Amino acid sequence: METSAHVIRVRVPMRWSDMDAYGHINNVEVIRMLEEARILAFGPPGGTGAPGTEPPVPLFNTVPPNTQSLVSEHRVKYLAPLEYRNVPADVDIWFSSVKGASLAISYLVLDPVTNKPCVKAETMLAFVDGTSGALQRVSAVQRELLGRYTGPSVFA
């Protein structure tokens, strides 16, 4: 499958315990993997944890101090069961819209061996002041950074 230029492909490890009693990756753990895909692509939320490596697109780890990146909406469609493997899943991730104070992130999760699409999802994110809870506008610098990774919604 050809990957478009706006798409970042990250490799998200599954954990054995992500399987539930049905023997597949649990639907909720898939959404945990989307969180990890965001972090692999855009960095860990600024102000949390300790320094590590620079992500491909340093969006989250370069927000102003005391700014939180909050999920305001998820939409997740499960196309096929995701099987646990001891190799990371492939996740394609890109921005699917950038508005005044929010971002949409699209994802496609693929089985790393069969390359079969298993999950489509979209997340709405907002930057919020950690103290007041006030929405922060997406800055010109962020907009610039995101531009080349922006494409149509996975649900389009």
Next chain:
Amino acid sequence: METSAHVIRVRVPMRWSDMDAYGHINNVEVIRMLEEARILAFGPPGGTGAPGTEPPVPLFNTVPPNTQSLVSEHRVKYLAPLEYRNVPADVDIWFSSVKGASLAISYLVLDPVTNKPCVKAETMLAFVDGTSGALQRVSAVQRELLGRYTGPSVFA
């Protein structure tokens, strides 16, 4: 707040570790709480675990042997941060559509102290044969059982 007759209210315990480094219940753990809300209202998936207590609406624990209840879609809207408390969250849950081979379940998650709505969500579920993966139709008995707990979508 008056609760409509089709709504089942369940009390879903939070776990301290459901908080993330931001100090709120993590958005993914909210979706785990929705799984628990389904189980509190409709019983644990048949064929898993050991016997316990009868749920208010015995839907999942009475499916035919080797039938799995699979999530095919989630939509989740976070209205306000859910704060961890050592008292269970209130979750209102009901069916918002019953089609040939799938069910929609609507939820409203409320802070148990302030009664503030924190999360609206809808899940599409299908019954699937555990071996072949074939969709199973919602039976007449299930339809009968669900009827009185069916109302408009939380997103309507």
Next chain:
Amino acid sequence: METSAHVIRVRVPMRWSDMDAYGHINNVEVIRMLEEARILAFGPPGGTGAPGTEPPVPLFNTVPPNTQSLVSEHRVKYLAPLEYRNVPADVDIWFSSVKGASLAISYLVLDPVTNKPCVKAETMLAFVDGTSGALQRVSAVQRELLGRYTGPSVFA
């Protein structure tokens, strides 16, 4: 089974996803349940979350501001697989030693239907200053509070 006067019995809910692909409560999730047992008995760690209900022994939620309760050691012995049920597990919990700056907590986890002991465990806890990391001594008030809930180690 008669319960000794120093033992607090709490009822710890299992989550369906605590089961792993083997179909039993995963050994790591058992240790999560021990965390919840501590919170049910002694309150949530002070300074985290929002107010809820008063626990039987208000130990953790009454520490001085900026004091963290940190686990320094776990020992866990699995006697029998713990089966998932939609009724909470019974957990007996008590203090098994109180030293200058640390506490030992003993637990016995029982199947809530068969009453069979499934897990024995002991945790060493210390109170630590959240900024400096310095150990805090167990205060006279805490010592007084713990006295009547202190007994022999579950491993004695």
Next chain:
Amino acid sequence: METSAHVIRVRVPMRWSDMDAYGHINNVEVIRMLEEARILAFGPPGGTGAPGTEPPVPLFNTVPPNTQSLVSEHRVKYLAPLEYRNVPADVDIWFSSVKGASLAISYLVLDPVTNKPCVKAETMLAFVDGTSGALQRVSAVQRELLGRYTGPSVFA
């Protein structure tokens, strides 16, 4: 730090949500990371999940059909808080005893940037028949495989 010949070093990814409200990797999630370290070194439990890559020491994925690898005991000592980073933790893992029907596994968890030892742990494992629950003896082939990765207990 020089690593002895019997030690396997694996790199275990942390997840952002492994942090709790104190802002460190939660003590229970450390034990989840030990599970992942075992799988990285010795393979996923046979009969679960789908094929992936061959581990350094194919112990768990080559057990006879219907054999489960069960944890019978954990001992975990937390030496220093483990900080979340977006680079995997280093975990040294080796066998610390091999008896008739059980294995001891020792671990040392190190911060991947400072190289500071954060956690010492030991797990007792047994192979059990999935149907009868009967203990399975460690086979001659397994013994041979484990020999070169066997050293003193991390607690010795």
